[in-house]
Amino acid sequence: MAHQQQAMDTALFERRLRPVYDNLEVGNNRKALQESEKLLRKHPNLLCARALKGLSLLRLGRYEESHSCLQSVAEEKPVDDSTLQVLSFCYREMEQLDKIVELYQHAVKLNPGNEELLAHLFVSHVRVEDYKAQQAVALQLYKAQPKNAYYFWSVISVVFQGIRGPESCIPEKRNLYLALAQRMVDKHIKEGKLETEQEAFLYLHILKLQNKYQDAWEFLTGELCAKLYPGAPVSMKFELLKKLGNWLELNKLLQELLDADRDRWDYYKEYLQSCFELLKQQPPEQQEPAYSLKTCHDFLLQIIKSSTRKTRGPYLARLELHQRMRAHQLPAEELVGDFDELVIEYFHLFGDKSCCTHDIALFLPSISMEQRQSLASKLLAESGVSSSSLPQNKEHMQKHICALQISRMCGAHIELSTDHLIAFYTALKLHYEHGHSTFGKELLSTEMGPSDPYALLAANVMYDVSKRESKSDYLFEALCLLQYVLRNSTSNFHVKLLSLKIYHMFGCMVGAQEMYDYLDIKQIQLDSMGYVHCNLLPLSGRFSGVRNCYDTTLKFFTNSYKERLEYISLTYRFCTFSKMEEFMNFKERLTNSLMYVACSVEAQLCDIVCFYGSIQQNLSAYVAMSIEPADDRISWNELSDNRDLQAIIRWDPLHVDDTEAERKESFEQEIEVLQIRSLLLRLFASFIDLYHAPQGAKVAMSNDKTRTPTPGDDIATVELLRTSWTGLFQRLRLMNYKPLSQNFLVNLLPTRLHLLLKLPYESFFDDLAQLVMDLYSGASQLALQCKKVSENVVSVMELCVQTITESNEWNGMDGLWKRREHQQKVAASLEILSLYAFLLSVLNDKLQCSAKTKAKKKTSGDNKTQEPISEKERSQMLQELMRQLKHKLEACDAAIRIWKPPTLPRELSSFMADMSLKPEVEATLIGDVSATFKESHELMITELRNLLKDKIRMVGK
């Protein structure tokens, strides 16, 4: 009876709770709150309803109420699944993962042996990566329900204690844990209970971790493994044979595999290694014929001869053999033949495939510059296309393209004179057009044009010329060409990426945004590809206009941040032991993405710069950002570089282009930029907090309940951050970073580091810190400090005005070459002044308030002989600062009003005149590109003027 009653109640309550859930689901949090309160009036003790109320409050940003509501539910130690689910959801949202552990610990204590609760408890330990606790719970689970999954949960938890846990750095402990894990599985095997392939995988993994390669080999090749794990990758065999030094066996195995599968690079690589190892193993005194590489070469030749269908595999392997022999000072030429001839043969066979360039490029670094260049000329000659002849068919054209790409990689272009390069560009353009009109018609919209690579190469060449001449004309022409290609071949992402780059170089945000949208970058691409656009937006000349892009990016990150731990739980659910570590590392990489952290900081700075509401509105928006100046939340040493720099195709000379060095250098600088920007944010926030002490939200959200702020804390924070601020700049100047090389079109644009060091950020905010503190204490040097700051304001204004004058002057010579730099400087000036304007408005508000209440405070602990300056005087000084700022902002506005749109290079009508384009196509094309530049400038002007208007109003009252 009682049971029945309970079941009825559950069903009833579930029905009543439904509206709350439904409203939460669709984001109608206010209604959810109302529904939960309605329900609680009838059933005040319904825990789940109370928990849901807590969740609604949390979603509404009413953190304190939510906190106490959830706390009271938790204190009742709930055991029902739905309440526990809601509570753990809330704690997950608030990142209080240890509370979930507590929650389920209580629940399990009251219901010992409950499988479901134990499983939840286990997962809660997984979230905080407490492997020891995981192990204990897994064993309890196994006792409650002897399922293999639970047994292996405990095994893997033991493994993780050995290799990832706090004791993993002690070798003895590590060995102990791994030995224990092995014993656990051994026992299971003995009892005949090993069931799945992942269990078999885990066993192999444990053996390998202990360097027990022989045991692993026996298990892998044994009957049980064959039965449980028939899909075990053959690479596992390679790995073990290599560890065991059994090169002969490996060699035999690979010959068999290659006989069946003749195009597998992984096999050839291992095969060649085994051959070289066999060679090494021959004792010198042995009389029998030693293993010779002739066997290897014969094997490759035999594959080539016996294959009916030509595959790249054996040919590439032969080149690799040649390369490795040379590296070992062995007579490669004697055995394998002339290197150039081998490459040419390869080119003959596979030059019509677009991957041929990548393939040949693999072997270029191993030969001298002279040999590279002579090889490049041979390939060009082989391609059979010259200045007087055109490709006969698609395949022929692709060969020509391949030879051209290789010759660039060999450094042929950097040695040409500028005139030659321009002539070369024209030839490429004509080849593109010829290829397009002859072989490129009737393409599917999803296909790339077969002659597109000519145009991509042409754009790179034009960049070379532009760079050499320090003039934008050539590159602008390349942009027009790319835009033309894009009309013919709408899905060519290479064209979009290069156009995007050029638009950014020229400060044309509208064009850049267009290309970015066209690329349809989403999800994880926002992280790996963010560097091509999102990362270039701060100080680009737009503020509110770029917020959207930050938002989309941040939305991806916050979503995946929330989900990140659930991915790991998933691997436990499916017992995918082979992926657990990978998932954990992936989680780290994603959470510590530099892109993520930098984008959040920039978005916050951008928001403060753009404040336009009343002082109260601005302040509450500020509080909602919950910046904690005293607390550096960035894990600087963990930051991760997730950029996919290889996504942009390039054929730059191999001896100059070093992507990995570029990656390292740029990453270091980006971290320094982030140092400046995040410290700027925190320092600035400390100014605000000094006058507008944060209450409520921040405190309730913070995990740290023990700390109660004391009055002196805030001023100390300002002092401390100011010291870090000047210290940071000092260090950065000493570091003497070099601007990133701009040798080639595909190089990354310079980071903002040098810009930030050159502009008056350091002194401006340093002096501002003093002003804020003097104003707070009423120090006698306040008047002096006011003067200093107003002088700074004048110089920032002048920087803005002068930059615009300079930009207008440049328009007479080259409207685009310095455009980006000028826009950055103006944007930086306005950023500084906008932050300052908001600060003044907050100070003014505070001083006026306290003046009104006449609450004349005594400054405590003041042992100076002088009386502090009265609040009234302070208020007057502040008013004066505001008046002055208003003037300077107006001066900036006046300058921006006369900022001219960039003049575009050369006479527009003569553009691409030598192309076989139809005149009307040409006219609309150039018209469109020009219009994009014009629109971009106008949008920027409107936006900057609106920004100034808001700031003038902010300080004008």
Place this chain on the structure above:
Amino acid sequence: MTTLRPFTCDDLFKYNNVNFDPLTETYGLSFYTQYLAKWPEYFQLAESPSGHIMGYIMGKVEGHMDNWHGHVTALTVSPDYRRLGLAGLLMNFLEDISEKKRAYFVDLFVRKSNKVAINMYTNLGYIIYRTILEYYSGDQDEDAYDMRKALSRDVNKKSVIPYTQPVRLEDIDMN
């Protein structure tokens, strides 16, 4: 010339030159992680000697009784590495794994308009098993072909007797 290896989480950061292709969908993380966690051996990647991602295949194995089958969820090859037989290699791999898992057949869905793909699958031995109406939603909904190839366990090739009537997605028992 290819290296085949399991797709890893880190590859998600590097697959752009493949995923920028207009016919390749970039999914949310949970989609990939679910496949990686549940069917790790069914998510395989082809890498070029220079370390570029050439393409990948993503699939699963599911179903009851004689409907136990491998399924191809996504198959894509970078534009730079087409016409090298890579798709066939990846499909072979998936069929092979499905054989080892004792599946009866392999199936996949393809846009009715994607002639290139349909042709390729036909050459690999797949037949059009049935048409699924309005399977792909978008500006204009599109029908899908459900294509199948029997594996050795299906001795009588029962799984590849085509359906003549088109069906709707909601009418299919996916298991």
